[in-house]
Amino acid sequence: MILQQSGGIDVAYEAAGVQPTMDSAIAVVKKGGEVVVIAAIPNPLQVNFFDLLVKEANLTATLAYRHIFPEVISLIAEGSLDVKQVITKKIKLDDIVQEGLELLMSDKSHAKILVEIGG
Secondary structure (H helix, E strand, C coil): CCCCCCCCEEEEEECCCCHHHHHHHHHHEEEEEEEEECCCCCCCCCCCHHHHHHHCCEEEECCCCCCCCHHHHHHHHCCCCCCHHHEEEEEEHHHHHHHHHHHHHHCCCCCEEEEECCC
């Protein structure tokens, strides 16, 4: 589905990592917009590059949110936004692959795994 040139949204975030949400993100982005993949996607997805081409839309991906939500990070840092209830597990940096990334891809019950860097 291709929306009219004036319709659509500026940025669509694909955060579920499944085919229907990837298709929806591309469908709703406006001409010149951007689809940003932020999900840890365990299986390959198909991308309709024709729809992206017609809309002259960009497709990008990012791991984590450091450059996307600076205001949110600031609110968390100053204590104005309590995110403790979102953290479902804490791990050491050495365990980031198996107990972090791989677990997030295989176990959808986890919302956010916090990586502890120091001792």
